Amino acid sequence: MSRIGKRPVAVPSGVTATIAGQSVSAKGPKGELSVVLNDEVSVEMTDDGIKVGPRDDSKDARAKWGLSRTLVSNIIVGVSDGFKRELEIQGVGYRAQVQGNKLQLALGFSHDVHYPIPEGISIECPKPTEIVVSGIDKQRVGQVAAEIRRFRPPEPYKGKGVRYKDEYVFRKEGKKK
Template structure:
């Protein structure tokens, strides 16, 4: 039994949600998103609450039940509030800057790395060592943050590189004489 799937999803104020067959559409102040639920899961909208149930008791249906509810919840939160991911840059000479809509990163390579943000993603650089990625799709925001981090992952000896805000880097001891 899915503990997550059992709970009904209340539609937040300011968001209009519609269920048309297997398609859940949410429209809010930040934008509009759709999610097509798997055929093994039944979705219903009653009195401002979205309920998700497996169609039968098969293992496949039960495994998609909780995931479908989580995806619908992410859509509702995304169109109302949006999602945000923060990255921190540490290292001498490592910095970030915006060049139009593109992100320009100086990460110790011979040339600067230029990252073009996908559609629907906003990148802000409040400080040269801080990057804020925001958008309405949680998966895309996380993917963009992971791609930027992958250019120079934090190394364990000095901790230099791009890391998530609040991420703890496990440090190693250097060579001894």
């Protein structure tokens, strides 16, 4: 039994969810999202919320059960609250700022890195060394944060680079004489 899959997804007030076949769509104060679930799982609306279950007892259906429930949960949370990932920049002279619809990053290269902000995602820089990526689609927010981090991932000797706010960077000791 899937521990995640057997819990129903609660639909908060202000959010309307509709089920059409294998497609689940949700509309809320932040926007509208939909997801098409695999044919191996069944989805239905109950008094508790949206219930996801396997169609049969096959290994494939049980494997996709928890994932499908999480995808439905992500669209419900996205349209009601939204998602955000926080990044921090460490290094002398490393900084970020938003200019129009581009994120400008100074990361120790001979040139500044310009990252175009995708549609549906908002990026803010409360401090020159902090970046907050937010949006309603969890996958896209995580992907944008990963692409920004990829420009200069944290290195293990001095810890310089772009890292997630809660990320632990394993530090190595330098060369000895």
